Structure formats: C-alpha cells, structure tokens
Amino acid sequence: MLRVAGLTRRFGDHLALDDVTFDVVPGRMTGFVGANGAGKTTTMRIILGVLAANAGEVRWNGELLTQEVRRDVGYMPEERGLYPKMKIRDQLVFFGRLHGLSPDRALERTDKLLERLGLAERATDALETLSLGNQQRVQIAAALVHEPIALVLDEPFSGLDPLAVDAMVDLLREEVTAEVPVLFSSHQLDLVERLCDDLVVLSRGKVVAAGSVADLSAGSSTTYRLVVDGDAGWLRDVRGIEVRDVAGGTALFDVLDGAVEQKILQEALSRGPVRQFGPERVALSDVFREATR
Numbered sequence: 299m300l301r302v303a304g305l306t307r308r309f310g311d312h313l314a315l316d317d318v319t320f321d322v323v324p325g326r327m328t329g330f331v332g333a334n335g336a337g338k339t340t341t342m343r344i345i346l347g348v349l350a351a352n353a354g355e356v357r358w359n360g361e362l363l364t365q366e367v368r369r370d371v372g373y374m375p376e377e378r379g380l381y382p383k384m385k386i387r388d389q390l391v392f393f394g395r396l397h398g399l400s401p402d403r404a405l406e407r408t409d410k411l412l413e414r415l416g417l418a419e420r421a422t423d424a425l426e427t428l429s430l431g432n433q434q435r436v437q438i439a440a441a442l443v444h445e446p447i448a449l450v451l452d453e454p455f456s457g458l459d460p461l462a463v464d465a466m467v468d469l470l471r472e473e474v475t476a477e478v479p480v481l482f483s484s485h486q487l488d489l490v491e492r493l494c495d496d497l498v499v500l501s502r503g504k505v506v507a508a509g510s511v512a513d514l515s516a517g518s519s520t521t522y523r524l525v526v527d528g529d530a531g532w533l534r535d536v537r538g539i540e541v542r543d544v545a546g547g548t549a550l551f552d553v554l555d556g557a558v559e560q561k562i563l564q565e566a567l568s569r570g571p572v573r574q575f576g577p578e579r580v581a582l583s584d585v586f587r588e589a590t591r
C-alpha cells in the first residue's frame with residue numbers, strides 16, 4: 299500500500315499542500331480530483347521524489363519510500379518526459395533498462411505494450427511523428443514498461459479519444475487486478491466515476507473527501523426513491539417517513555424509522571408494479587461540488 303501522510307508544501311507564502319493524507323490501496327484504482335491548482339501535481343511530484351515536502355512522508359508497505367523503491371514506481375508526469383526524436387521502441391526499451399530490466403525483458407515488455415496500445419506498426423518511428431494522442435499512449439507504455447509496483451499518473455486520459463481511453467483503461471485494470479495500487483488525477487469526473495474504486499478530493503491543498511466511490515456517492519442513505527406505475531400519493535399518509543417530493547408515480551422520501559422501508563415496498567407491490575426502489579445515489583459531480591465548495 300502507498301500511504302501519503304501529512305504532506306505539507308509551501309511555495310513562498312502560498313500553502314500548496316496542507317497536511318495531505320490518504321492511502322492508495324492494492325487492487326483498487328484511486329482517482330485524484332480537485333480544481334485547477336488544488337495541489338494534485340504537487341502531491342504526485344512529492345510521491346515520486348521529484349519535489350521535496352516541507353513536512354510529511356510517503357510510505358510503501360509501512361516503510362518510508364526510499365529512492366531505490368521509487369525506481370519501481372511507474373510515473374506519468376504532467377509535463378510528459380519522452381525524447382521527441384528517438385524511435386518509440388528504442389526509448390521504451392531504454393526506460394525499461396533504466397529501471398533495471400534485462401535487455402531481453404525490456405524488449406519483450408516493450409513489444410507487448412506497443413501491441414496492446416495499437417502502436418506495433420509505429421515501433422521504429424520517432425515519437426515526434428506521432429499524433430499527440432499516440433504520443434500519450436507511448437507515455438503510458440513508458441510508465442508501465444518496467445512492471446511497476448505502483449502507478450502514479452498525472453492526467454493520463456487528457457486528450458485521448460474514446461478508443462485510446464478504453465485501451466488504457468484495459469491496461470490499468472490489469473494492473474489493478476495484479477494488486478498494483480493505481481493513483482491517477484483527472485478532471486473527467488464521468489471517467490473517474492466509471493473507473494475508480496476509491497476517490498480523493500483535494501481542495502486548496504486539503505483533502506476534503508476520501509473514501510470508496512460507492513460510499514461517497516451513496517449520499518444520505520436515508521433518502522429513498524420509489525417509482526411505481528400508479529400514483530404514489532399514498533406515501534403522504536405513511537408514518538415514519540418524510541416525503542420530499544411526489545410527482546405521479548415517482549416519489550422521493552426520507553426514512554426516519556429504519557423498519558418502515560420494507561413495509562413501504564410491500565405496500566407499493568400490493569398496489570401494482572414497482573419500477574424502482576432504493577436509496578438515492580448522488581452523482582460524483584455533485585459530491586465533488588459539495589466537497590470543494
């Protein structure tokens with residue numbers, strides 16, 4: 299597990315990170331979201347040791363993250379860091395070697411990744427001759443080539459077309475299944491909602507929400523939605539709930555007494571077909587807006 303604990307970073311008078319603490323757990327994909335300037339890139343740079351913190355620490359499986367272990371973390375920096383004139387296969391092999399792979403293994407991994415990312419035919423082309431989206435695919439390959447123990451990816455999906463997003467998502471899911479903790483930042487909340495198991499929301503340098511996407515979007519679990527074919531107005535006479543809204547067959551209500559929920563379902567079924575019944579979920583964009591207000 300990757301643990302970020304109490305990270306604080308100042309740039310002059312500006313407090314960019316204020317006691318930032320969260321975990322990136324193996325077998326789970328963690329989304330890192332926050333408005334422009336919230337401190338995501340700064341946090342990721344500190345994790346990778348590119349930038350120093352004023353206070354706090356980064357731990358890997360309980361131990362302080364050393365430079366040696368950092369070498370095994372896959373990183374996709376915001377500023378992207380590839381060589382424009384170098385052939386893409388050569389540079390991926392180079393990065394694999396830099397991180398300690400044997401020449402054979404580096405080549406094997408490179409060709410597998412190029413194949414998976416639909417770039418096998420471009421293997422001997424210089425990076426700069428590729429479209430920006432394809433350059434980004436090479437960038438993710440560079441983060442993955444050395445079989446990293448954890449992945450820290452700064453905006454890996456920005457600028458990608460839907461097919462490239464899917465190819466990258468498949469690759470990342472394989473890493474997650476192999477118990478590699480994955481942290482990625484993104485402004486695309488729909489993508490984050492689709493992909494992530496866990497979420498960390500940063501606002502002006504502070505963690506303002508963290509936890510599983512399921513928990514964060516469960517909202518107030520006492521608010522229920524009922525959708526029936528007939529009129530749901532009868533709910534107004536039920537004790538133990540507070541009706542928020544009824545429009546035809548659709549009703550939104552708060553359960554004040556836990557036991558009443560199943561009785562309502564039975565009553566609704568006895569009156570006709572029930573199309574929907576359960577706690578109301580909150581869209582991630584609303585969770586984000588609420589947390590960063």
Ligand SMILES: Nc1ncnc2c1ncn2[C@@H]1O[C@H](COP(=O)(O)OP(=O)(O)OP(=O)(O)O)[C@@H](O)[C@H]1O
Nearest residue numbers: 309310312314332333334335336337338339340341
């Ligand atoms: N090298 C630096 N010198 C001075 N200020 C910096 C430096 N790097 C970051 N900052 C400031 O720290 C704050 C956090 O920036 P950071 O790039 O980490 O945010 P972010 O969440 O990644 O934003 P974005 O979504 O726009 O990429 C910002 O106010 C930024 O201006």
